[in-house]
Amino acid sequence: MMNVFRWWRGILLAFFLLGLIRVFSPLPFAIEILIFSIYVIGCNFLLGRVGFISFGQPAYLAVGAYSTAFYLFYFGTNPYIGLLFGILGGLVVTVLVGPFFVRLRSDYFALVNLALAVIVFYLMEKVLAGITHGDNGLWFLTRMTSTPVLDISKPSEFFIFAFLVALAVWAFYKYLDDSVYGACCLATKINEDKLKFLGYDNFSIRLLAFVIANTTTALAGSLYAVYFGFVSPEMSSHSRCADPVVVTILGGVGTLYGPIVGSIVYTGMKDLISGVVGNWELLIGFLLVFIMLAGEKGIWGTLEPLLKKAFSRKGVLANLQDSGEKGR
Template sequence: MKAFTVSKAVTALLLAGLVLLPLYSQLSGNIFILTLFTRIIILALAAASLNLIMGFGGMMSFGHAAYLGIGGYAVGMLAQEGVGSGFIQFPVALAASAIYALVIGALSLRTRGVYFIMITLAFAQMAYYVASGLARYGGDDGLTIYKRSDFSGLIDLGNRVQFYYLCLACLFGVIFVIWRIVNSRFGLVVQGLRSNEQRMQAIGFPAKRYQLVCFVISGTMCGLAGALLANNTDFVSPAVMYWTRSGDLMVMVILGGMGTLFGPVMGAVVFLLLEEFLSQITEYWALIMGPLLLLIVLFGRGGIMGALGRAGRG
C-alpha cells in the first residue's frame, strides 16, 4: 500500500489551488476568476451533498436542485420581508431544506430504483412550479436580493474575498462532516444498505429510517449551498430548481467519481470550467458537452477519481 497516490496528490493540489486562488486574483487583478470559482465552490458543495446519498447511500436523487431553490428562496424571501440578518436567514434556509427533505424522503423512500429517480424528479418539479406561482416573490421572473445576508460585522458577504473564503470554509466543513459520517457506524449502515438492503434488514437495521436520516442530512447541506448561491448571484428564481440543474449536479458527481470524498469537488471544477471554456469557443457549447457526457458514461468508469486511481496503479 502506497500512502501517497496520484489521486491524493491531485486532490491536494486542487485544494491548495482553491485556498490560494484569491491571492492569485489579487495579484493578477483578475476578478472574474474569483467570481467563477465562488460559483464552482458553491456547486461543488451541492454536488458533495448529493454524493452523500447517491455515492455512499445508493439513493439516486434526481431532484437535488430543489434544495438550491429552497435555500435560496429562504434567503430571498426573508430579505424581501426586511429580515436581513444571516443569523436568521441561514438557519431558516437549512431548516426549510431539512423539512422538505424529510417529507419528500419519507414518501420517495417507499420506492426504489427507477421509481426513486422519477419521484424525486417529480417532487423537484413540483417545488419548481410552487416557486413559479409565488407572485409576491417574483413568480417566474425570480426575486432580486438587494442586500446580502448580514452577519453583523462578523463577516462581510459583500466583500468578494471574504465571501469566497466563507464558501470554501462551508465546503471544507461539509466534506469533513461527510467524512465523519461515512466512517461512523451510521455511515457504515447506510453503505451496507446500498450494497444489500435485504441483508441489512435481516440483521435488524431499520433500513428506511437510516436512509431517511441520510437523505435529510444531504438535503440540509444542499440547502446551505442554495443560501450561498442566492447570496452569490443576488438573485433567486425558479430556474435554479429546474430539472436540468439536478442533472448538472448528478453529472458533476459521476464525472468526479461517485462515492469518493473529493470526487464531487473535482467533478464540479472540471464540469464548470469545461462549460466556461467551451462557451468561450462557441455559442453552441452544449453541442460538444452532450456527446462528451455520453462518452464519459460509455468509457469513463469511476469518473476522474477512478481514472486517477488507475493512473496511480499503472
C-alpha cells in the same frame, strides 16, 4: 494527536489546493466551484453511498435558496440568519417528503425527484408568483447588511466564508464515511436484506441519508442566494436537473473528492466552451454518455489509483485515497 492529523490531512491538502485556485483564477469562478461542489456532494452521497440517484436536486437547491431569499427579502437583513433559514427550510422539506421518497425503489426515486423539481419550478414561477415575483425573481442584494468579523455581503469575504463552510462540509462527510452509519448506508445499497437481518432499519438509514444529503443541497442553494443576492425559478429549471448528476459522474461516484474535481472541470469547461460554442447541452450530454461508456469511474475515480501508486511510498495521500476505496 497523530491520528487526528492523519484524518485531517487529506481534506486540508485538498482545500489548500482549492485555495490556490483563488490565487490563479477570478473570484467568481472560485466561489462558483466552492458552492457547486457543496451542491454536488449531496447527490454524490446519495448515489455513491445509498444507491439513490436523484435527478431532482435542483428542487432542494431552490428550497434552500428561496428560504434564504424570503427571509432576506421580506423580514430581515442579516445574511447569516438568512443562511440559517435556508438550512432550516431544506431540513423541513426533506423531512416532509423524505418518508414518502425513501420507501421507493431507486428507479422510482429518481423519477419522483425529477417530478418534484418540475413541481418546485412551477411553484416558484407560477403558483406562488405573488410572493416569489415569478420569473422576475427576488432581488435583495442591497438589503443585506454588513456583518461583523466576516462580512459575507462582500464577495471577497464571502469566498472565505464559503471556503470554511465547504471545509466543514467535507470534514462532516468524511466523518460520515468513516462512521458505522456510513458503512450502514453502503450496506443498504449493496444488500438491504442482509442489513435488515443484522438488526438495522433500512428506512431510517435511508431517511437520514436523504435528509443529510438534501439539506446540504439546500445549504448550497442558500449560499447561492446570498452570493448573488438574487433568486429566480431558473435555478430549479429542468434543463439544469442533470448538472449535479453529471458532475457526480464526472468526478467519480462515491468518492470523497469527486465532487470537487468534477466541479472544477465542469465549471471550467462550461466557462470555456459556452463562450465558444454556445451549445452547452450538446457537450454535456455526449460527455455524460462517453463517461458512462468509458467505465463510469469519473476523473477522480481514475486518478485516485494512479495517485495512490505514485505516492504509495510517501503516503502523502493516504487519506485522500481511503475514501474512495470504500465506495466500491
